[in-house]
Amino acid sequence: MDMNQALDALAALGQKTRLEVFRLLVKAGTDGMHAGEIAEALNVRQNTMSANLAVLARAGLIRNEREGRNLRYFADMDGIRGLLAFLMEDCCGGNPTLCQPVLDALACEC
Amino acid sequence: MDMNQALDALAALGQKTRLEVFRLLVKAGTDGMHAGEIAEALNVRQNTMSANLAVLARAGLIRNEREGRNLRYFADMDGIRGLLAFLMEDCCGGNPTLCQPVLDALACEC
DNA sequence: TCGATATTTCATGATTTATGGATATGAATC
DNA sequence: GATTCATATCCATAAATCATGAAATATCGA
Structure with missing residues (x-):
């Protein structure tokens, strides 16, 4: 993860619809959701949602993943981690005893 | 933390200068940095930096915290946590065995 | 009180971003 | 191959955001 990727990710999440989508997909876990389901759940028009999904x-x-005519979307745990x-990164001047456990623990394998 | 606070925080971090400031302050830990130091370190004009610090x-x-004429800024670990x-939240449908450890580990006391 | 320093606030113009309608693509069904 | 469904893309417009310069505020030392 470099600065630009992080900026893209943060900017993507800094918008209401997209943050809601992300949390919805985090909640959905490995089941994921179809694009249409997501749009319906959040009451957003199809084309707007498509654009927002593309940003995320x-x-x-x-x-x-394509499933016939549908696209099933999943939260990307590697990305968020x-x-x-x-x-x-380098929390508290890189003091590993304080902060490394936090980073290690993000190895959540949802 | 509610949706609007989260949106403010993510939007704040989704901008290059502000993300750099935040990481700088995370790195600085409990020492913090003066506003002027931050502006100089990142080569940003003072009023621009002031506006960005206010957003964060x-x-x-x-x-x-005020220190005479200076303001010393710190990363707010409670906020980021x-x-x-x-x-x-509700990762994997709220399955606690998978994801609760991640959240618990965020209790990093920098 | 006066001047110097550190920082914030305000107004503005320029750029970026989100949205909605229309249309296009891609996959299944008939 | 025509039709239909799910989704993506294109385009124009409205809204939000950003950096900047000028001015204001707060603190310190003389």
């Missing part, structure tokens, strides 16, 4: 995907926060690690 | 402070990500917890 480009930022590495979600990914999708990398972002969190970047945010806390 | 309003978002609860940094805080300051709350944000990270909000992002991962």
